[in-house]
Amino acid sequence: MSEPLLEVENLAKRFGGIIATDDLALTIAAGELHAVIGPNGAGKTTLIAQLSGQLASDSGRIRFAGNDISALPMHRRSRLGLARSFQITSLFLDLSVLDNVALAVQAQVGHSFRFWRDARREPELRQPARVALERVGLAGRADLPASALSHGEHRQLELAMALAGKPRMLLLDEPMAGLGPEESARMVEMLRALKRELTILLVEHDMEAVFALADRITVLVYGRVIASGAPEDIRANEEVRQAYLGEAEGEVGHG
């Protein structure tokens, strides 16, 4: 039995009177694609924020690859191989698409206290960036300003940036937010291809995608885990159905 790559114990977070995360426990094995679903306000983005280090938890522990990262700042966790994408597009809009991804590469390749050499001519940075753009299908848009891209392309760029740093694990926060059916299908295929190389924590509302991709699913309601297990078990779980899937059952389809 391999050691889990990500282990979360007793995670808790309150905002004033609101409990965002309530004694949350989660284990994700290496190579797994683990989906986290739940109604709006369930605390999914808050969870990702705590895992990535953007938000400090009130209590609990997070272990990544055997290391306790609970107190580590965001940039250190990233360096350890834990990358995230953002639900609301968070890019460098005034830089080029390639620059965006190259920065993601640069973060993982040595230090950046280099003051003279033109970084845009460093193959060490630009090559992996182009490769990442290829993988998400944006190679042709590399030299445009990021602001010129469509929303769907922004989501692709988000993914490219998360990949560029060659992470061990990806925290994906609603990568399909706002995507049309075609773009969603493409994203699902991309994620399916990634599954083999990376461990992924996927927060999503798109149930088709979730059931198509997930190895295991955790259901969050009001910051609390109400069910966790294989997709078939989750689908059959009464509590989950009541709380969340409800009439959406019909939309799940044959995934």
Place this chain on the structure above:
Amino acid sequence: MTLFIEQCLNGVQFGLLLFLLAAGLTLVFGIMDLVNLAHGSLYMIGAYFAATFVAWTGSFVLGTALAVIATLLVGMVVEVIVMRRLYGRDHLDHVLATFGLILFFDEFVRLIWGPDGLSMPLPSWLLTSVTILPGISYSAYRLSMIAVTLGVAAFLYVLVMRTRVGMLIRAGASNREMVGALGVNIKLLFTLVFGLGSALAGLAGLMQAPILTVQIGMGENIIILAFVITVIGGIGSVRGAFVAAILVGFVDTLGRSYLPDMLRMVLSTDAAATAAPALSSMLIYLLMAVVLIVKPEGLFSAGGK
């Protein structure tokens, strides 16, 4: 001992004056998210108006009252012409635009009143001293300053915490769009708030006029202190501004009085004489630095009023 009490009172008086200035600044920032460097210009204009109106009308009370109203009006005009175009913009834009306003106002004042500054003499009934405790007398004017500013502080408290307008102000601070959606005339609200802030600045300016100065550039000198107070107290918090202002008033006044003596105990007379003025000036900024290290968002962060 009497000197100490007098200095304490001076500290309180100075602090309250600073509060008037900082309250306007922090209100405008908290509610309209507007950085207004030109706040000090309204302070200056209040003083100039007062000196002029008091001389015209011959009455201290009437003159100063007119000055406050005039500053209120100027503030509202500035809001409509300039500030409205700045809402929602980058803070750098605010800084640049209001800096431009400072340049404009300084020259404008110079154009109308000349470069030499004015004086504002006190009426005889305020030139007396009042015995507050056996053996301790204090300037009547400074006492009246304390009284007036405390009154204004109380008025602000009631306004913000207990009236409908105040509720709108507090609501506007946390959610501008919502208040607009509720059908409240946001534009008018903002104009009034800015006018209020300007009036407070003008009042502060005219109050210190008989004691200190009425000259071009006086706003630039004091606005820094208002900023320091805002940072220490927490941007957007009037309560924070009050606490911070009193604190700063105390530290600055008592520091300047007693630091030279304290230094003389440790250093030679010459060294103390050299270091004292420099160090006294530094005190407030050291205080700010300490607060920043301990609590970077200020003592009472935004929202607490």
Place this chain on the structure above:
Amino acid sequence: MKGRPIVRDIVAAALLVALILLPVYADLAGDQFTLTLFTRIVVLAMAAVSLNLILGYGGMMSFGHAAYLGIGGYAVGILAFEGVVSGFAQWPVALAASALFALVIGALSLRTRGVYFIMITLAFAQMAYYVIAGLARYGGDDGLTIQTRSRFFAPLNLGNRVQFYYLCLALLLAAMVLVWRLINSRFGLVIQGTRSNDTRMRALGFPTYRYKLVCFVIAGTLCGLAGALLANQADFVSPAMMYWTRSGDLIIMVVLGGMGSVFGPLFGAVALLALEETLSGITEYWQIILGPLLLLVVLFARGGIDGLLRQIGPWRKRQEFTKVGA
């Protein structure tokens, strides 16, 4: 600069040529005043270049940059007063003092953002002003005259107006080249990324605070050098050099010229000071025009002069997003 020339490049080149040839003109026309004026412009342009690094590229709205002019200037002034006239002693002190001040202020201020950052940098710079103004020995409010300019090895003589001008110009150009290389280097991209989206940079793995601090120190040190030059140019230093409104003047130069562009600060310094000279010839109250003018630039011409120049002419290039100097 790649590709076909655009109007902006032509204007920049013309300006550089004019600056290089200026002393020749001054000699021929017997116009020493213009030489002195432009020496001042060149030095202030250097200060603007340093500010542009943190403000234009780094997005750090420092309102206390003039403090470094004062620190650098007073390093020269105080040492000269105490009998140390060698530039080899004075200038390193000016640089070191500026760097140290920038380090301390930066370390404290960079923990804050937005408005707080503006107010804090302003406050600390003003603190430095009061400290220096409080030093009675060195003239206090009245300032300090510098009897002899910084001495280096012969034949370099800062007292010679033409030599001094060329020294300042050379240093300005060196500063511009330095900033240009810096901004396109790994370090520079981090700084630009931080300006664009600080949270994302940290999510990617960059300890942004560290980089901003280093950038802040570089900018402060460069401005300290400008201060040392300014002290020599005026043969005089006073606390007024570092009063907070002077920081505002520097910001005007950077914004007017065009933030985040290599030539912007130079355009801005020339424009502002030339504007001052001409306007003050017209009316005593020229600042009444400058104020609203600044307002208009902020509201309608955010790209400044550089931005405007990029948009006119036959081979116009639309506002490029990243390629600096191109």
